[in-house]
Amino acid sequence: MDPSPHPLSQFVLKMHSRCDLACDHCYVFEHADQSWRGRPVVISGEVLDLTARRIAEHARTHRLDTVHVVLHGGEPLLAGRKRLRQAAQGLRTALAGVSALDLRIHTNGVTLDEKFCELFAEFDIKVGISLDGDRAANDLHRRYRNGRSSHDRVLRAIGLLNSPRHRHLFAGLLCTVDLRNDPVTVYDALAELNPPRIDFLLPHATWDEPPARAAGTPSYGEWLLAVHDRWTAAGRPMGVRVLDSVLRTLRGASSLTESLGLAPVELAVIETDGALEQADSLKTAYDGAPGTGMDVRVNSLDEMAVHPGIVARQQGLDGLCGTCRACPVVRSCGGGLYAHRYRSGSGSGDFMNPSVYCADLKQLITGIRDREAQRMPMPHLPLDDARFDELASGFGGADAVELLARRELGVNRELLGAVWHESAHSATGTAAWDTLAALDAEAPESVDAVLAHPYLRPWAQRALRGDEEAGRIAMRGVAELAAAALLRAGRAGTVTVPTGSGVLRLPTLGALVVGDAAQAQVTGGADGSFTVRVGEREHTVGPKSAADPAWLARHRFELPGWAVVLEDTDPWRDAHGYPVRARLSAAAAEEWRGDLAAAWEWIRRELPAYAPGLAAGLSMVTPLREASAGADISSAARDAFGAVAIARPGTPETLACLLVHEFQHVKLGAVLDLTDLYDPGCEELFYAPWRPDPRPLEGLLQGTYAHIAVVDYWRARRWTASGAEARDAEVRFARWREQTAEAVDTLAGSGALTELGERFVTAMGETVSTRLTDPVSPDALISARRTAADHRGRTAR
Structure with a gap:
């Protein structure tokens, strides 16, 4: 076995070990592991600095594209702005030039204010808020120690994140399921707050301490299916992580959560005292369950990556018990959350059991599968018998292939819509989308030409992964498509495009080298030329302008009866399993x-x-x-x-x-x-x-x-x-x-x-x-x- 089969790329950094609420379903304070009692209240500057260096060292060694860090607790806002700034600054500095940083914070929101939001905007920290539904649902668990409701303060925090100034920081809502709450009422209360994503969480439980199942309440599977039906009837206006994950895994794609699917878990937790631990959810199993005996002061993350508890969660199907391996929905379920498989007395196999939610997960997955089959029946084949047989014979003339191309354009349009609906919208992205929508009504042939670009789909699939880097990719791509469509249509106007990797990409047109600029303004002209303003520099590209060495025009060859492009600029062309050539010289x-x-x-x-x-x-x-x-x-x-x-x-x-x-x-x-x-x-x-x-x-x-x-x-x-x-x-x-x-x-x-x-x-x-x-x-x-x-x-x- 490879001694380090999967590098770690996801980190939970505990900023504060206490909380200002007393939620009775909290796995940190109310479940089996009580290690919080002996930990420092606030993480030290020394541990923060060491953690940043350890993460950067690990990312550099394993050439990680993106590192994902969640600032957590307890309640992380209790650490204060100074300590949160130190954490963000240290991570940004250590990872500069090494990996992109997806930085988030999970909070109950009761002390979130304008100054915190300004800090989060400075470091691009996305904010997830815990909320269990309307006031009645939320008050079942999420109260202050004196019993007072926290609902109003949480709504105030969400209102702050929904303001135009801070909307781009809003990552979504986290809701723990309670079967006593009506699922439709809970969903409606959350959806009314217009979150970019909702994450419904099953309450942590094990076979030793099974989940509550009160008489007269639905099963957890039925509860989530009711949410699915309401969400679907509303047009699926935002991402719902557990439901999206089931839909994705049913299509053979990866899950968006560690609680479903067979993808390896690449997560480590750094506690306030510097201890390196496994996932927090293990706190529900037994006292000391997340522990590894490792510490950020002594141990590297490479050592953490080969800890038996980490490796056990990277084995996919081979890491599951026989019951799970034989289950028809195992590739979607993945055995459920690791902690939920715990049953004491099984020796070394305490976690080699089905999830305590096994029946619920199977009910949810098969229910969604069956609903999707009814909701999306196989479309009538847009090929007549003659064209189908023509393609089946191994050939296919121009008419048959053009029908395929039109169908693939439709798929690309659907994917673009999915990217837009499932991503958090920046102001720049919203303006670009509006431009694209207007062009689709006024110059649809230009939009079609851009959306038919072969590498739109690899971009869209990456943008639909749901992590923070994917969100940036989504908004950048929408702006790139809008700018390219504007230029192809020959319309006047300006599109602001966020840039990445030193290049402004204009699909179907080419690319412009922009260095380390964060964005560029693309302005169309009536004579086939256009300008791109990057900071204080302005580039003019077009038939009447001198060649700009920063402009990488595509190589388009008009051969007898065939027009073909030699693509050597699009970053999403790296989708073929082999290394691509860099930009070709004119001679090549x-x-x-x-x-x-x-x-x-x-x-x-x-x-x-x-x-x-x-x-x-x-x-x-x-x-x-x-x-x-x-x-x-x-x-x-x-x-x-x-x-x-x-x-x-x-x-x-x-x-x-x-x-x-x-x-x-x-x-x-x-x-x-x-x-x-x-x-x-x-x-x-x-x-x-x-x-x-x-x-x-x-x-x-x-x-x-x-x-x-x-x-x-x-x-x-x-x-x-x-x-x-x-x-x-x-x-x-x-x-x-x-x-x-x-x-x-x-x-x-x-x-x-x-x-x-x-x-x-x-x-x-x-x-x-x-x-x-x-x-x-x-x-x-x-x-x-x-x-x-x-x-x-x-x-x-």
Whole structure:
């Protein structure tokens, strides 16, 4: 086992160990672990400085992009502004040039005031507030020690965060579920406060101390499903972490909370005395449960990362008990929160149990799954039978591919809407969104051109992760899209765009180097030019202006019948699993132009059945870094329709092969966005003749579909090459036609294809079978079969 399988990236920093409320459901003060009694009331400056250095050291060693820190307690505001400033300043200074810092504070809000908000604005500290619903619901638990309600003061704090000046600081509300409270009333009370996100928390409990389940109340699963239904009926106006996490994991994406899903937990807690501990939720298990025996003064975070308690929560499915591993919803549930699995008397396996909320979680997950199936029935396929069969055969003309492109544009629009609705809106972001909305009504073709950018979806998926860095990415991306659409429409106006990584990105246009500037003002002009003001500098870009060395125009090539962009500026192009090339020189771009022109001409001449669809749907080639061994490298990202990535190969003919091969993946990915061709629950692995490892069903389907084009490439290549190259092409043709046919048979016999999937695979097989009748020399056939047998013998099954 790797001694440090996952670096730590999330830290809870305890600023104060006491609280000004006496909430009777608080796991810190009311549950099994009572270590707070012996800890310093306020964290010291020494511990803060050491903590910042330890985190920066760990981030530098593991090259973490972002570090997430929550200032916590007790009640962290009791530490005072001076100590909070010291914590924020120390972390910012230590991580400068190392990692981005996502800094938050979780507070009960009763002492939040304007001066605290000014401090948080200075250091970009996002604020989460605890509130259990309306006054009646909140007063069940969240009271002062004298029994007085805290509700009015919390509402005052939320009102402060909702003011235009501080809205960007508002991270959301945290609500602990109590079954005695009506779920719809609670949701409505919270939603009325317009939070950017709500986090419903199950009360901490174990098998030794199970959760309250009063007679006549719903189960926790039913309670949360009632919230889900109300939230959905309202149009899902804000993120709800637990519900979003279930929806995401049902789609195969990652959870937004450690209490669901199988993603490794990468969390450490630093207590006020400098102790390094595991997650606070463990305080509910037994006294001393979070302890590690480590201290920030003595131990590094690398040492913390290999503590058995940390490692136990990074094992995914292997870290769960047999009951959980056999459960059909385990990939969404993930066994529930680690602390909730505790049952004493199990020896080393005290946490190797299902969650005490097992039945509730299963009820919630299956309930949402079933509701989503009814709410979002499979759409009618926007392809008639002829076009579907055309694509299934391995080809697809311009009309069929253009229909796929329009559908993918619709997906991008939906994702953009999701980013907007699930992100906290800055003033800059709101202004950009308004510009984008106006342009969509007045110049929709310009907006469509920008939203069809192949790397919009990787940006949107990153923006939907829900962390603080994602929020910044979301608002920056919205502004970039609005500015690009404004310029494409040729409209006057200005869009302010936050910048990052030293570059202003204008999707479909290019990028401008802006250095360390925090933002840029992009102003459109009527003559096709535009200006970008960055601080005191102004850049003018356009046909009538001199070339600005800071402007990185995209390389767009108009070839006969095909317009293609060589993308080397967009930061989201790094979605293909291989290192991308940095900005190309003019000479290197021109070499690419020559190769693409020759490859395109070869495709039009030798593979004419593939050319119309490729010209209609492949708009972008992203250069990859060449392999040191000279191997050909290419990739199509499942979520980047319209783009392929290729390391420039040695010949235009090879480039032609890589283009048609990868575009097969692009087409099939779009078809799979439209309809299910197989049962997504199929977990069997299958032999794939082109891979060293067995593949899941979608992987085999993708590879087989792509190899239809590979077969046709070698079929054509053996007649256009000469000598040894022709002989090699004949052997490859003989091998791939037989092994692709075998792969089609494997797919057909998998038992996991849908009705449309069976039709699709049948059409694939019909195309391949026509290639089996081509004459091939006996020695080429023998050589091909020997190579195929050797591969199968070396491949693990």
